[in-house]
Amino acid sequence: MTEASSSAPLNSAGVATDDLCELLLRLGDSSLILAQRLGEWIGHAPAVEEDLALSNTALDLVGQARAFLTYAGELEGRGRDEDALAFLRDTREYRNLLLAEQPNGDFSVTLVRQCLFDLFQRELFAALSQSADQRLAQVARKALTETTYHVQYSSGWVVRLGDGTDESHRRAQQALDDLWRFTGEMFTPDAVDARLTEGGVLPSLPSLRLGWLAALDAVLRDAMLTRPTDGFFHTGGKQGHHGEGLGRLLAEMQFLQRAYPGASW
Amino acid sequence: MSTTPHDWALYEVFVRARAGLDHKHVGSLHAADPQMALQHARDTYTRRQEGVSIWVVRSDQISASDPSDADALFSPADDKVYRHPTFYTIPEGVEGL
Numbered sequence: 001m002t003e004a005s006s007s008a009p010l011n012s013a014g015v016a017t018d019d020l021c022e023l024l025l026r027l028g029d030s031s032l033i034l035a036q037r038l039g040e041w042i043g044h045a046p047a048v049e050e051d052l053a054l055s056n057t058a059l060d061l062v063g064q065a066r067a068f069l070t071y072a073g074e075l076e077g078r079g080r081d082e083d084a085l086a087f088l089r090d091t092r093e094y095r096n097l098l099l100a101e102q103p104n105g106d107f108s109v110t111l112v113r114q115c116l117f118d119l120f121q122r123e124l125f126a127a128l129s130q131s132a133d134q135r136l137a138q139v140a141r142k143a144l145t146e147t148t149y150h151v152q153y154s155s156g157w158v159v160r161l162g163d164g165t166d167e168s169h170r171r172a173q174q175a176l177d178d179l180w181r182f183t184g185e186m187f188t189p190d191a192v193d194a195r196l197t198e199g200g201v202l203p204s205l206p207s208l209r210l211g212w213l214a215a216l217d218a219v220l221r222d223a224m225l226t227r228p229t230d231g232f233f234h235t236g237g238k239q240g241h242h243g244e245g246l247g248r249l250l251a252e253m254q255f256l257q258r259a260y261p262g263a264s265w
Numbered sequence: 266m267s268t269t270p271h272d273w274a275l276y277e278v279f280v281r282a283r284a285g286l287d288h289k290h291v292g293s294l295h296a297a298d299p300q301m302a303l304q305h306a307r308d309t310y311t312r313r314q315e316g317v318s319i320w321v322v323r324s325d326q327i328s329a330s331d332p333s334d335a336d337a338l339f340s341p342a343d344d345k346v347y348r349h350p351t352f353y354t355i356p357e358g359v360e361g362l
Contacts, residue, residue: 047273049294049305056308153304160297 011075013132015199020133021075022095022192023202025085026238028068029096032086033246034117035061036253040104053153057114060146067139087257091240091247098237099182101246105175108161108168112175114154115219120186121147123211127203136201155219162223169224176220177228184233187212275324276302278309280316288320296321 009017038058045051069082080088099117104110125147128140161172187209189197196202213227220227236242256263273295279288291310296302302321311319330338342348 047295049296049309052312053304053308056312149307156300156304160301 011133013134013199013201015133015196015201017075019192019195019199020136020201021072023196024068024072024075024136026095026097028065028072028085029094030100030117031061031068032065033094033096033249034100034114035059035065036249037100037102037104038110038114041110046107054110057150057153060143060150064139064143064146067142071135071139083257087254091242091250093240094242094246094250095238095240096242096246097182097185098234098243099179099186101237101242101249102179102182103245106171108171109175109179111154111157111161112172113179114150115158116179116183116216118147118150118154119212119215119219120183120208122151122215123208124203127208131202132200151215158219158225159223162220162225172223173225176225180228180230181232181234184230185235185237188233188235190238273297276306276321277324277327278302278306279320279322280306280310281318282316284317288318291315293324299323 011017011020013020035058038054038061041054042051045054065086066082069085073080073082073085097117099113102109102113122144125140125144129137129144131137131140158172161168163169164172187205189205193202193205197204217227274297275293276296276299277293278291280291281288294302294305294309296305299321303319306319306321310316
């Protein structure tokens with residue numbers, strides 16, 4: 001426990017409530033934003049079966065986001081529920097990973113992005129299942145079963161594309177090269193992460209990268225793709241610094257609640 | 266082989282609703298290979314907890330009877346009621362028959 005947070009209210013796991021709330025926003029926002037991206041494929045996927053597959057994954061991610069954001073809203077204690085957090089926060093208040101908000105591009109960009117993210121979620125949720133925060137651990141355990149399938153689906157496609165035609169291989173490798181600079185953020189802890197790791201709530205993020213890389217390398221080997229060399233990694237999404245694409249994504253996602261506050265089905 | 270969806274094979278999908286029941290035909294879908302067919306079947310036909318097990322088989326691997334042979338194949342059974350086990354009395358309390 002650091003000096004800065006020692007006076008803040010603690011939760012049952014012994015970490016500052018503010019820190020836990022921040023973590024839940026990060027987890028929930030990454031799932032929510034990626035779900036919205038996947039939803040953009042509905043009606044545009046190469047086959048109706050893929051339309052369903054992508055939207056099924058999106059709905060799983062929305063379910064995760066609901067659980068994380070609801071919990072965050074309760075901890076925050078300002079009366080914001082999952083909907084208020086999803087639909088009434090601006091770009092700078094969003095805490096998602098930069099990888100999650102990257103544009104869909106072509107099918108290979110979407111599936112490479114998904115595979116990088118799914119493999120990360122699988123490592124993260126497996127570790128979070130042992131979190132000192134019981135409620136977080138419970139959500140992670142449920143999400144892990146979903147993520148296990150997501151990995152099968154997205155890694156299967158990365159192999160098909162990478163080991164497919166010359167054109168699909170070229171596009172998959174290009175997608176991997178372009179997205180690589182957004183993968184470092186997943187394993188880069190800030191002060192909040194560090195305090196939560198110390199409190200046993202969050203696994204050490206850098207330590208997750210070993211398992212992630214091992215799983216990814218196995219996929220890339222089957223896919224005949226080359227893992228890019230590590231260079232500059234973009235960070236800042238978790239602190240609210242996003243690319244310009246997120247604003248447009250939120251404008252579409254939040255339009256109804258902004259135009260007709262409180263509208264419901 | 267090209268992998269555009271237009272070249273994907275048609276698969277028939279069979280889903281077992283609960284342990285102990287048999288697999289029932291639920292529909293068909295397109296996929297590049299059996300593994301993708303299973304994933305598509307999962308995503309298309311088990312979204313609402315319809316199943317615990319899936320079979321897929323390429324539609325062109327199914328041999329089907331010719332509808333024009335239906336009379337020759339099936340009508341001879343019409344007048345053979347003695348083949349139905351209706352002459353047995355079922356003891357009370359026996360379920361599942």
